Amino acid sequence: MSIIEATGIxxxxxxxxxxxxxxxxxxxxxxxxxxxxxxxxxxxxxxxxMNILGCLDTPSCGTLTIDGVQxxxxxxxxxxxxxxEHIGFVFQQFFLIPTLTVAENIGLPLLFSGTPYDPAxxxxxxxxxxxxxxxxxxxxxLSGGEMQRVxxxxxxxxxxxxxxxxxxxxxxxxxxxxxxxxxxxxxHQQGITIIVVTHNHExxxxxxxxxxxxxxxxxxxxxxxxxxxxxxE
Amino acid sequence: xxxxxxxxxxxxRRKGRTILxxxxxxxxxxxxxxxxxFSAGYERELTKEMDxxxxxxxxxxxxxPYEATTLILHGGVIPKxxxxxxxxxxxxxxxxxxxxxLLLQQFVKDGTPHIVYGIEPDVMLPLKPAWKVDGRFFTVNxxxxxxxxxxxxxxxxxxxGSVIPFGPxxxxxxxxxxxxxxxxxxxNFHFLPLADAQRVFKKEGFITAIAVRADDVKHIHDISxxxxxxxxxxxxxxxxxxxxxxxxxxxxxxLLFSVIVIAIVISAAGITNTLLxxxxxxxxxxxxxxxxxxxxxxxxxxxxTETLLITTIGGIIGIITALAGSGLIEMFxxxxxxxxxxxxxxxxDLYLIAGCLLFSIGLGLLCGIYPAWKSARLSPMEAIRGxxx
Numbered sequence: 001m002s003i004i005e006a007t008g009i010x011x012x013x014x015x016x017x018x019x020x021x022x023x024x025x026x027x028x029x030x031x032x033x034x035x036x037x038x039x040x041x042x043x044x045x046x047x048x049x050m051n052i053l054g055c056l057d058t059p060s061c062g063t064l065t066i067d068g069v070q071x072x073x074x075x076x077x078x079x080x081x082x083x084x085e086h087i088g089f090v091f092q093q094f095f096l097i098p099t100l101t102v103a104e105n106i107g108l109p110l111l112f113s114g115t116p117y118d119p120a121x122x123x124x125x126x127x128x129x130x131x132x133x134x135x136x137x138x139x140x141x142l143s144g145g146e147m148q149r150v151x152x153x154x155x156x157x158x159x160x161x162x163x164x165x166x167x168x169x170x171x172x173x174x175x176x177x178x179x180x181x182x183x184x185x186x187x188h189q190q191g192i193t194i195i196v197v198t199h200n201h202e203x204x205x206x207x208x209x210x211x212x213x214x215x216x217x218x219x220x221x222x223x224x225x226x227x228x229x230x231x232x233e
Numbered sequence: 234x235x236x237x238x239x240x241x242x243x244x245x246r247r248k249g250r251t252i253l254x255x256x257x258x259x260x261x262x263x264x265x266x267x268x269x270x271f272s273a274g275y276e277r278e279l280t281k282e283m284d285x286x287x288x289x290x291x292x293x294x295x296x297x298p299y300e301a302t303t304l305i306l307h308g309g310v311i312p313k314x315x316x317x318x319x320x321x322x323x324x325x326x327x328x329x330x331x332x333x334x335l336l337l338q339q340f341v342k343d344g345t346p347h348i349v350y351g352i353e354p355d356v357m358l359p360l361k362p363a364w365k366v367d368g369r370f371f372t373v374n375x376x377x378x379x380x381x382x383x384x385x386x387x388x389x390x391x392x393x394g395s396v397i398p399f400g401p402x403x404x405x406x407x408x409x410x411x412x413x414x415x416x417x418x419x420x421n422f423h424f425l426p427l428a429d430a431q432r433v434f435k436k437e438g439f440i441t442a443i444a445v446r447a448d449d450v451k452h453i454h455d456i457s458x459x460x461x462x463x464x465x466x467x468x469x470x471x472x473x474x475x476x477x478x479x480x481x482x483x484x485x486x487x488l489l490f491s492v493i494v495i496a497i498v499i500s501a502a503g504i505t506n507t508l509l510x511x512x513x514x515x516x517x518x519x520x521x522x523x524x525x526x527x528x529x530x531x532x533x534x535x536x537x538t539e540t541l542l543i544t545t546i547g548g549i550i551g552i553i554t555a556l557a558g559s560g561l562i563e564m565f566x567x568x569x570x571x572x573x574x575x576x577x578x579x580x581x582d583l584y585l586i587a588g589c590l591l592f593s594i595g596l597g598l599l600c601g602i603y604p605a606w607k608s609a610r611l612s613p614m615e616a617i618r619g620x621x622x
Contacts, residue, residue, distance in 0.1 A: 055612040056524055077528065084526030091617065095521035105234055111234055154525065195256040233459040 003161060003193050004053060006032040009062035010216070011048050022048035024216035025062065030195065032161070035188040037204035038194050039198045040213035046197045047166060049213060053195065054164045055079045067161060075123055084113050088155030092167035096139040096154075102126070103135040106153045116135040125153040129183060144174035152183060156192075163187060165196045169203060181206055240538035247511065251543065253572035255509045258547025258593065259554060261493075261500035265556040266589045267562040268489050270582060279478060282417060282432035283471045287360035288333070289453050289469045292323055292460050309425055314439035319466060323443050326459045328452035333357045334440040339481045340400075347385075349423045351440075353428025359445060361582075368410035370391030376429050380410040382420035400433035501600050508604040519608050520616025531582065536608055540601030541594060548593025552586055 011023040022045045030036055040046050051057035052064065055071055058079075064071045067086055074082070081088075096105045101123035102127055103122050110117055126132045129149040139147055148168060165184070181203050188208075190193050198204050212219040244251045247409055294313035315334075325347035330456055355373050358364065371378045379399070381391060391397070399406040406425075414420055431437045446459075447453050457468035512519070528558040555562070 051614045054524065056520075056617070057612070080523070080528045081525065083524060089521070089524040091524075093517065094520055097239075097242065097518070099245050100234075100239075107234060108522070110240075111236065112522070112528070112531050117234060137303060156552065158526065223598040 003027045003032040003034075003067055004028065004195075005065040006053065006158065007063050009049070009052060009059045009064065010059050011045070011052060011057070012197065013048075014074075022057070022216055023052070026213075026216070026218050028053075028218060030193065033188075033191055033193055035184065035194045035208040036196070036211060037207035037209075038211045038213060039193065039199070039201060040219070044213045045216040048216075050164060050166050050195070051195045055083050055088060056174045062126065069155050079172075084109070084158060086160055086162055087165045088152075088158070088160040090148070090151050090155050090163065090165035090168045092170040093105040094139070094144075094171075096113050097152055098139050102131060102150050103140070105139065105150055106157055108154060109157050115158070121157070122153075125156055126185075128156070129153045136160055143176070144172050145179055148176075148180055149183065152187075156187070160192070162193045162195065165194070167198055168196060170202060177203060201212060236535050237538055240535055240542060243470055243511075243515075243535070244539055244542060250507060250511075253507070254504055254543050255547040255550065257500045257503045258544050258596065259551035260591055261496045261596075262551030262593055263558075264496045265558065265592065266491050266552050266585065268493055268556070269589070270559070270565070271489075273488060273582065273585065275482065275609055276479065279475055283475050286471065287362070288364040288471070289447045289450065290373060290445050290457055290460075290468050292332075292443040292445060292463055292466045292468050293441075295467045305477060313444060314436065315465060316440070317438055319463060320440060320443055321446060322463055323351065323460060326456055328447050328449070328456050329445055331356050331359055331444075331446040333444045334427055335442045336434070336436060336439065337441040338430060339436045344363060347419045348421065348425060348432070349425060349430055351425050353427050357444075361419075363415060366410040367413060368408075370410055371426055373426075375426055377406050378409045378426065378429075379406045380412060380424040381408060382412050382422050383414045385418040385422065386411040401473040402433070404433065406456045438549060441492075465484070467567040479612040484599070493561065497596070499597060504540065504543060504596070505603065507543075508601060509607075511539075512536065512604045512608045516608075516611070516616050518577055519611055520613045521612070523613035523616065528537070532611075533588065533609035535603040536605035537601045539597065540605075541597040544593045544597030545590070548590050550597075552589050 006026060006028040009023050009026040009028070010021070012019045012021050014020075026045075026049060028049075037054050038046050038049065049056070052059050053066075055066070056079075059072060062072070066082060069082065071079070071082060094188055097108065100108070102125070103119075106122050106125055113229050120136070123132070126135055131146060131149055131153070134142065134146060134150075139150070142150065148171075152163075152165075152168075163184075168184075169180050172180065177200065184194050184196065185206070194207075196204070196207065292315065296313055317334075320332060320334050325466060326332075333356040334351075335355055336349075338349040338351070340347050340349065353373065354371055358370060364370075366380060368380075370380055380395075381389075386392065386408075391411070393408055393410055395408045396405050397408065398404065406429075411417060412424075425433070427440070431439065445456065447456055453470055453472075457470060460466050460468050509528060519527075522532065523529075
């Protein structure tokens with residue numbers, strides 16, 4: 001069963017007096033448990049597509065179904081609920097709150113979903129991203145890779161079925177980036193659907209499927225050749 | 234963790250800015266609290282001072298009655314007089330319990346003006362139950378005796394038993410008593426038997442004013458109407474005096490209130506600006522929070538909580554500062570108003586404290602609502618891209 005079904009998605013933005021067309025009718029189906037990367041040149045509409053798939057933005061036309069639920073036409077309150085329950089987000093800038101500890105940053109979404117803070121769960125997530133020893137550190141004391149790991153743990157705290165990552169390694173060096181991809185692969189093994197938007201073709205090839213966006217359209221869905229996983233980070 | 238602790242943590246991110254904003258609120262609230270408390274305290278102390286006079290109305294010679302009354306209250310000489318006939322008439326009026334004749338005279342000694350009150354002890358003392366004397370008060374028919382106020386005694390280094398030459402003829406007068414401090418102008422006066430005063434100042438048969446106590450405050454009006462039937466007499470009630478003084482103070486008070494309003498407007502603009510700045514800086518972060526499940530409501534509540542924290546803490550600090558510095562503020566205000574009662578204006582008034590706290594909270598809501606609304610309705614996608622407005 002497909003977890004994301006998008007048909008005829010288009011998106012236009014006003015820019016001054018002009019209308020800029022970011023997406024011109026994207027049809028896309030992502031199966032449950034897939035690891036997909038979305039690539040394409042700058043301005044092709046990758047981020048626009050990502051925002052729509054993540055219910056951060058609404059399409060100008062077309063329909064979107066997430067986990068069998070029709071999303072298009074829903075109000076912001078409903079979209080908040082869908083994001084909270086189904087989707088975890090990872091951004092290029094990690095967006096950690098500098099005055100909260102690692103553990104508190106990971107638990108932040110619980111505050112909004114009204115779920116009680118469960119230290120055991122945070123502990124499991126810390127272990128999953130390899131930061132058990134960093135629980136009480138502040139973000140300023142972490143390296144870039146560690147910060148992105150915290151952000152990934154935060155994205156997972158509400159047990160989403162889908163993890164959306166927008167240029168997750170854009171601010172990281174290549175070795176650290178490998179480590180983050182390795183983590184994505186582990187999460188993928190655990191059954192989470194992972195969608196990564198990236199410029200990095202080499203890393204994109206490690207996904208199960210590479211979707212190329214060009215001029216607001218899907219440019220074929222090529223099956224990616226999995227690159228060998230490096231011995232160590 | 235909850236939204237409250239998150240708000241606290243957010244405020245800790247820019248400590249300097251938070252402290253400055255809190256200080257701005259504190260100053261505004263301190264000014265507000267002091268001036269309101271002054272305003273209430275002033276009226277209270279003025280009424281108390283009027284009550285301590287012990288009489289309900291003054292019969293004075295026709296002229297400018299308010300000026301006359303103020304002169305009598307603080308000691309001054311009016312060049313017009315009532316006569317003993319008027320006194321007899323006043324005593325015969327229905328509802329008058331006590332009618333005490335007063336003769337006020339002034340003389341200058343070593344460049345300092347001295348005020349002399351000629352009084353009849355048998356009628357004056359019942360009007361002044363608060364008077365306590367070191368030594369004793371004179372009785373009817375005594376002559377060449379005097380009671381003086383405590384401040385005067387200290388200044389002139391006089392004590393019961395001292396004999397001083399007094400008046401144009403330098404007659405010897407024995408000081409038989411010194412008033413214990415009353416906290417009023419009485420502390421500066423010489424009190425002489427009326428007949429002595431009339432003789433020394435050559436005002437035989439004349440009095441400056443008649444202090445009248447009514448059997449019931451309800452009769453004050455009837456008594457004044459009755460007394461004013463005498464052509465020479467004009468009546469001033471203490472309520473009128475209080476009202477007149479409050480009017481005089483009114484203009485000073487509106488000046489003070491405009492100062493408060495300006496302080497508060499500046500402070501409010503500062504708070505709103507700080508919040509907008511902090512929202513602007515955190516646009517992307519707000520977008521992130523929306524992406525990870527925060528609703529507009531959460532963001533709005535977070536922002537409002539931050540503002541309320543700033544204004545409430547500022548309000549508490551402001552009230553404490555105002556209470557601690559009330560002496561200084563009172564000194565400043567005393568210099569500004571035309572007539573200042575002697576008691577302390579600032580008091581620990583719980584209602585006023587509660588009112589000022591409520592005001593701080595209201596200020597927070599007012600200043601926080603726009604930034605909160607603005608960030609609550611921010612689209613997450615635009616916020617993450619850092620597109621604001």
